[in-house]
Amino acid sequence: MVGRSSGVPLVGFAHSPVPIAVQHVDGPGASLPRVRGPHAHDFLLLVHVVRGTCTYRVDGRAWELGEGDAFVIAPGAVVDHARESAEPPGELWSVIFPAEAVAPASWQDHPLLAPFVGRHRGGGQRIRVPPEDRATWRARFADLDDELTRRRDGHAEAARAHLTLLLVALGRLVDDVPAESGDPLLAAVFAVVEERFAQQLSLREVAAAVGLTPGHLTTVVGRRTGRTVQQWITERRMREARRLLASTDLPVADVGARVGYPDPGYFARRFRAAHGVAAATWRAGPGTP
Secondary structure, three states, X not given: OEEEEOOEEEEOOOOOOOOOEEEEEOOOOOOOOOOOOOEEEOOEEEEEEEEXXXXXXXXXXXXXXXXXXXXXXXXXXXXXXXXXXXXXXXXXXEEEEOHHHOOOOOHHHOHHHHHHOOHXXXXXXXXXXXXHHHHHHXXXXXXXXXXXXXXXXXXXXXXXXXXXXXXXXXXXXXXXXXXXXXXXXXXXXXXXXXXXXXXXXXXXHHHHHHOOOHHHHHHHHHHHHOOOHHHXXXXXXXXXXXXXXXXXXXXXXXXXXXXXXXXXXXXXXXXXXXHOOXXXXXXXXXXXX
């Protein structure tokens, strides 16, 4: 189901008695079902590449996926397949589901959905499935697909159980992968950014919140992430701005105010610097005069 908000498609999950859908791509000539051009999802997406390669562009970043990769996309992330290769992806499984299929309340706080939250990673995240686990992963997708296809008695409960097993396996892999959030100091920095990016927030204020001098924090974050604190603040604000532009009808100035830029002119300059086009042009989508 594809809607449209201010020129940018918002892809929704079609109503279904069992709010889970599986897609399987395999063999030469196969292609991934997709919406062309920038769009946002209101559901969660988990992909597993069994063999071959494919590319997803999420929040402006291109992710090259290969054999054994799992990939997650959070609701609200802006996806653009316009520049993807036409090469066949090999074998790929994906499952899509609305948050309420797992978390009736706030999905961001649900432990099974922690890999989708993104935080400083952006709206997409790649997780490497160890070679010894890949047959089990493929089987889990196949078993979930079988329940949804054959629709035997109890298939709804069985499908949710298979999805839960996939999400548990995913969460265990994320816990095992070293990442910036595994560093207590960086985790504290990103927590401050996540909590306060929509307000006035400076390097000095972040440093004070984590108990370091601005100079020391700049050095540590730069060495461990390759980016400055201000760049992380800007990245988080721009990601939220893209989400609001894609999924709401808020005026551009109001979008800026909601992501920490009360001055419309300054927000306009920051957005253009980050994306190469004005916010209104980005919202309208490609090919709009």
